[in-house]
Amino acid sequence: MIKLTPRLKTIAEEIEKGETMADIGTDHGFLPIYLWEAGLCPKVIMADISRGSLSKADENCRSLHPETEFDLRLGSGLEVLSCGEVDSVVIAGMGGILMTEILGADVQKAWSFRKLILQPRNRIGQLRWWLYNNGFSISGEKLVREGKFICEVLTVVPKEMAVAGDLGPDDIEYEFPHKLIDFKNELTEEYLEKKLNLERLILGSMSEGRQEEPAKLRRQSYRVEYLEYLLGRLRNEN
Ligand SMILES: C[S@@+](CC[C@H](N)C(=O)[O-])C[C@H]1O[C@@H](n2cnc3c(N)ncnc32)[C@H](O)[C@@H]1O
Known part of the structure:
Protein backbone atom coordinates (compact mmCIF):
# COMPACT_ATOMS: atom_id res chain seq x y z
CA MET A 1 0.00 0.00 0.00
CA ILE A 2 1.22 3.50 -0.83
CA LYS A 3 2.56 5.43 2.18
CA LEU A 4 1.45 9.03 1.85
CA THR A 5 3.47 12.03 2.99
CA PRO A 6 1.89 13.91 5.95
CA ARG A 7 0.61 16.58 3.51
CA LEU A 8 -1.19 14.07 1.30
CA LYS A 9 -2.36 12.11 4.38
CA THR A 10 -3.97 15.28 5.76
CA ILE A 11 -5.79 15.77 2.46
CA ALA A 12 -6.87 12.11 2.46
CA GLU A 13 -8.36 12.53 5.96
CA GLU A 14 -10.78 15.13 4.58
CA ILE A 15 -12.41 12.48 2.38
CA GLU A 16 -15.04 10.30 4.00
CA LYS A 17 -15.33 6.58 3.42
CA GLY A 18 -17.59 5.82 0.47
CA GLU A 19 -17.10 9.15 -1.30
CA THR A 20 -16.09 9.32 -4.94
CA MET A 21 -13.28 11.73 -5.79
CA ALA A 22 -11.26 13.37 -8.54
CA ASP A 23 -7.69 14.61 -8.16
CA ILE A 24 -7.04 17.57 -10.47
CA GLY A 25 -3.32 17.97 -11.13
CA THR A 26 -2.67 14.47 -9.86
CA ASP A 27 0.93 14.12 -11.18
CA HIS A 28 2.15 10.87 -9.52
CA GLY A 29 -1.41 9.86 -8.58
CA PHE A 30 -0.41 8.78 -5.06
CA LEU A 31 -3.44 10.27 -3.30
CA PRO A 32 -6.20 8.66 -5.43
CA ILE A 33 -4.34 5.35 -5.63
CA TYR A 34 -4.09 5.33 -1.82
CA LEU A 35 -7.77 6.22 -1.37
CA TRP A 36 -8.78 3.39 -3.67
CA GLU A 37 -6.32 0.87 -2.13
CA ALA A 38 -7.47 1.71 1.40
CA GLY A 39 -11.06 0.97 0.38
CA LEU A 40 -12.06 4.56 1.18
CA CYS A 41 -13.18 5.61 -2.31
CA PRO A 42 -15.00 3.23 -4.67
CA LYS A 43 -14.26 5.54 -7.62
CA VAL A 44 -11.24 7.79 -8.16
CA ILE A 45 -10.42 9.95 -11.19
CA MET A 46 -6.85 11.09 -11.86
CA ALA A 47 -6.56 14.16 -14.07
CA ASP A 48 -3.72 16.35 -15.23
CA ILE A 49 -3.06 18.94 -17.93
CA SER A 50 0.35 17.43 -18.63
CA ARG A 51 0.72 14.19 -20.57
CA GLY A 52 4.06 13.61 -18.84
CA SER A 53 2.53 13.98 -15.36
CA LEU A 54 -0.39 11.73 -16.20
CA SER A 55 1.95 9.05 -17.51
CA LYS A 56 3.62 9.01 -14.05
CA ALA A 57 0.23 8.27 -12.51
CA ASP A 58 -0.40 5.64 -15.20
CA GLU A 59 2.94 3.92 -14.48
CA ASN A 60 2.23 3.89 -10.74
CA CYS A 61 -1.23 2.39 -11.33
CA ARG A 62 0.16 -0.31 -13.64
CA SER A 63 3.04 -1.27 -11.38
CA LEU A 64 1.00 -1.31 -8.15
CA HIS A 65 -2.29 -2.73 -9.47
CA PRO A 66 -1.77 -4.24 -12.93
CA GLU A 67 -5.16 -5.99 -12.75
CA THR A 68 -7.14 -2.75 -12.27
CA GLU A 69 -8.31 -0.28 -14.90
CA PHE A 70 -8.02 3.21 -13.40
CA ASP A 71 -9.79 6.31 -14.77
CA LEU A 72 -7.10 8.74 -16.01
CA ARG A 73 -8.07 11.91 -17.85
CA LEU A 74 -5.90 14.39 -19.75
CA GLY A 75 -7.10 18.01 -19.66
CA SER A 76 -7.18 21.30 -17.83
CA GLY A 77 -8.90 21.79 -14.49
CA LEU A 78 -12.54 20.79 -14.17
CA GLU A 79 -13.10 20.41 -17.92
CA VAL A 80 -12.40 16.67 -17.59
CA LEU A 81 -15.37 16.23 -15.22
CA SER A 82 -19.10 16.57 -15.73
CA CYS A 83 -21.25 18.46 -13.22
CA GLY A 84 -21.59 16.58 -9.94
CA GLU A 85 -19.69 13.58 -11.30
CA VAL A 86 -17.86 13.00 -7.99
CA ASP A 87 -18.45 13.93 -4.37
CA SER A 88 -15.04 15.49 -3.68
CA VAL A 89 -12.55 17.31 -5.86
CA VAL A 90 -8.95 17.69 -4.69
CA ILE A 91 -6.67 20.37 -6.12
CA ALA A 92 -3.31 20.29 -4.38
CA GLY A 93 0.25 21.42 -4.82
CA MET A 94 -0.32 24.35 -7.17
CA GLY A 95 -0.54 28.10 -6.72
CA GLY A 96 -3.60 29.77 -5.20
CA ILE A 97 -4.17 31.99 -8.25
CA LEU A 98 -4.12 28.99 -10.59
CA MET A 99 -6.74 27.39 -8.34
CA THR A 100 -9.01 30.44 -8.68
CA GLU A 101 -8.57 30.23 -12.47
CA ILE A 102 -9.43 26.53 -12.50
CA LEU A 103 -12.55 27.03 -10.35
CA GLY A 104 -13.51 30.31 -12.05
CA ALA A 105 -13.36 28.76 -15.54
CA ASP A 106 -16.71 27.09 -14.74
CA VAL A 107 -17.98 28.20 -11.36
CA GLN A 108 -21.36 26.47 -11.82
CA LYS A 109 -19.51 23.19 -12.22
CA ALA A 110 -17.31 23.97 -9.23
CA TRP A 111 -20.50 24.46 -7.14
CA SER A 112 -21.86 21.09 -8.28
CA PHE A 113 -19.46 19.04 -6.13
CA ARG A 114 -20.20 18.43 -2.47
CA LYS A 115 -16.74 19.41 -1.36
CA LEU A 116 -13.42 20.79 -2.63
CA ILE A 117 -10.17 20.10 -0.83
CA LEU A 118 -7.59 22.72 -1.73
CA GLN A 119 -3.93 22.79 -0.77
CA PRO A 120 -2.40 25.90 -2.30
CA ARG A 121 1.36 26.43 -2.49
CA ASN A 122 1.03 30.22 -2.21
CA ARG A 123 -1.35 33.20 -2.49
CA ILE A 124 -3.74 31.76 0.07
CA GLY A 125 -5.17 35.21 0.86
CA GLN A 126 -6.18 35.74 -2.74
CA LEU A 127 -7.64 32.23 -2.85
CA ARG A 128 -9.76 32.77 0.31
CA TRP A 129 -10.92 36.13 -1.00
CA TRP A 130 -11.96 34.53 -4.30
CA LEU A 131 -13.77 31.68 -2.54
CA TYR A 132 -15.72 33.99 -0.23
CA ASN A 133 -16.69 36.19 -3.17
CA ASN A 134 -17.74 33.34 -5.44
CA GLY A 135 -20.19 31.45 -3.30
CA PHE A 136 -17.99 29.09 -1.31
CA SER A 137 -17.43 28.76 2.37
CA ILE A 138 -14.48 27.23 4.16
CA SER A 139 -15.63 24.45 6.46
CA GLY A 140 -12.23 23.26 7.59
CA GLU A 141 -8.65 24.46 7.84
CA LYS A 142 -5.69 22.26 8.71
CA LEU A 143 -1.98 22.95 8.92
CA VAL A 144 0.60 20.31 8.14
CA ARG A 145 4.37 20.35 7.96
CA GLU A 146 6.16 19.43 4.75
CA GLY A 147 9.94 19.82 5.04
CA LYS A 148 10.62 23.44 5.91
CA PHE A 149 7.11 24.54 4.92
CA ILE A 150 3.86 24.63 6.83
CA CYS A 151 1.09 23.86 4.35
CA GLU A 152 -2.60 24.76 4.60
CA VAL A 153 -5.37 22.37 3.63
CA LEU A 154 -8.75 24.03 3.09
CA THR A 155 -12.00 22.11 2.92
CA VAL A 156 -14.45 24.17 0.92
CA VAL A 157 -18.18 23.76 0.40
CA PRO A 158 -20.53 25.66 -1.90
CA LYS A 159 -22.95 28.07 -0.29
CA GLU A 160 -25.26 30.82 -1.37
CA MET A 161 -23.48 33.80 -2.89
CA ALA A 162 -21.32 35.41 -0.22
CA VAL A 163 -21.61 39.13 0.39
CA ALA A 164 -18.40 40.82 -0.72
CA GLY A 165 -16.94 42.85 2.11
CA ASP A 166 -14.74 45.94 1.98
CA LEU A 167 -11.60 43.86 2.10
CA GLY A 168 -9.46 43.15 -0.95
CA PRO A 169 -7.48 40.02 -1.89
CA ASP A 170 -4.21 41.43 -0.51
CA ASP A 171 -5.66 42.17 2.93
CA ILE A 172 -4.15 40.28 5.84
CA GLU A 173 -7.59 39.08 7.03
CA TYR A 174 -7.84 36.81 3.98
CA GLU A 175 -4.32 35.50 4.45
CA PHE A 176 -4.77 34.83 8.19
CA PRO A 177 -8.47 34.64 9.05
CA HIS A 178 -9.77 34.28 12.62
CA LYS A 179 -10.87 30.79 11.61
CA LEU A 180 -7.24 29.70 11.82
CA ILE A 181 -7.61 30.00 15.60
CA ASP A 182 -10.86 28.00 15.61
CA PHE A 183 -9.12 25.20 13.69
CA LYS A 184 -5.78 25.52 15.52
CA ASN A 185 -3.32 22.66 15.88
CA GLU A 186 0.25 22.32 17.16
CA LEU A 187 1.63 24.25 14.13
C1 LIG B 1 3.29 20.06 -8.13
S1 LIG B 1 2.20 18.99 -8.90
C2 LIG B 1 1.16 18.51 -7.55
C3 LIG B 1 0.88 17.03 -7.55
C4 LIG B 1 -0.07 16.56 -6.49
N1 LIG B 1 -1.38 17.13 -6.66
C5 LIG B 1 0.45 16.88 -5.11
O1 LIG B 1 -0.11 17.76 -4.44
O2 LIG B 1 1.43 16.25 -4.67
C6 LIG B 1 1.14 20.04 -9.85
C7 LIG B 1 0.46 19.31 -11.00
O3 LIG B 1 -0.61 20.14 -11.45
C8 LIG B 1 -0.70 19.99 -12.85
N2 LIG B 1 -1.47 21.12 -13.39
C9 LIG B 1 -1.07 22.41 -13.53
N3 LIG B 1 -2.07 23.14 -14.07
C10 LIG B 1 -3.13 22.32 -14.24
C11 LIG B 1 -4.44 22.48 -14.76
N4 LIG B 1 -4.88 23.67 -15.20
N5 LIG B 1 -5.26 21.42 -14.80
C12 LIG B 1 -4.83 20.20 -14.36
N6 LIG B 1 -3.59 19.99 -13.88
C13 LIG B 1 -2.74 21.03 -13.82
C14 LIG B 1 0.76 19.90 -13.29
O4 LIG B 1 0.89 19.31 -14.57
C15 LIG B 1 1.36 19.04 -12.17
O5 LIG B 1 1.33 17.67 -12.49
Missing part, protein backbone atom coordinates in the same frame (compact mmCIF):
# COMPACT_ATOMS: atom_id res chain seq x y z
CA THR A 188 -0.62 27.31 14.36
CA GLU A 189 1.54 29.31 16.77
CA GLU A 190 4.73 28.72 14.75
CA TYR A 191 2.89 29.55 11.53
CA LEU A 192 1.66 32.89 12.88
CA GLU A 193 5.00 33.71 14.53
CA LYS A 194 6.88 33.21 11.24
CA LYS A 195 4.53 35.55 9.44
CA LEU A 196 4.64 38.11 12.26
CA ASN A 197 8.46 38.14 12.19
CA LEU A 198 8.40 38.68 8.43
CA GLU A 199 5.86 41.50 8.65
CA ARG A 200 7.91 43.15 11.47
CA LEU A 201 11.02 43.00 9.28
CA ILE A 202 9.15 44.65 6.42
CA LEU A 203 7.86 47.35 8.79
CA GLY A 204 11.39 47.91 10.12
CA SER A 205 12.89 48.41 6.69
CA MET A 206 9.98 50.64 5.60
CA SER A 207 10.43 52.81 8.69
CA GLU A 208 14.13 53.26 7.88
CA GLY A 209 13.37 54.43 4.32
CA ARG A 210 12.72 58.18 4.25
CA GLN A 211 10.50 58.12 1.16
CA GLU A 212 7.81 55.75 2.41
CA GLU A 213 4.24 57.03 2.04
CA PRO A 214 2.46 57.40 5.44
CA ALA A 215 -0.55 55.37 4.21
CA LYS A 216 1.69 52.43 3.32
CA LEU A 217 3.42 52.63 6.69
CA ARG A 218 0.07 52.65 8.48
CA ARG A 219 -1.07 49.64 6.48
CA GLN A 220 2.10 47.74 7.36
CA SER A 221 1.76 48.64 11.06
CA TYR A 222 -1.79 47.34 10.94
CA ARG A 223 -0.59 44.00 9.48
CA VAL A 224 1.83 43.64 12.40
CA GLU A 225 -0.82 44.60 14.99
CA TYR A 226 -3.35 42.25 13.46
CA LEU A 227 -0.96 39.29 13.68
CA GLU A 228 0.03 40.24 17.24
CA TYR A 229 -3.66 40.25 18.13
CA LEU A 230 -4.25 36.82 16.54
CA LEU A 231 -1.23 35.36 18.32
CA GLY A 232 -2.40 36.90 21.60
CA ARG A 233 -5.83 35.34 21.12
CA LEU A 234 -4.28 31.97 20.36
CA ARG A 235 -2.03 32.09 23.43
CA ASN A 236 -4.90 33.17 25.69
CA GLU A 237 -6.98 30.22 24.51
CA ASN A 238 -4.16 27.69 25.01
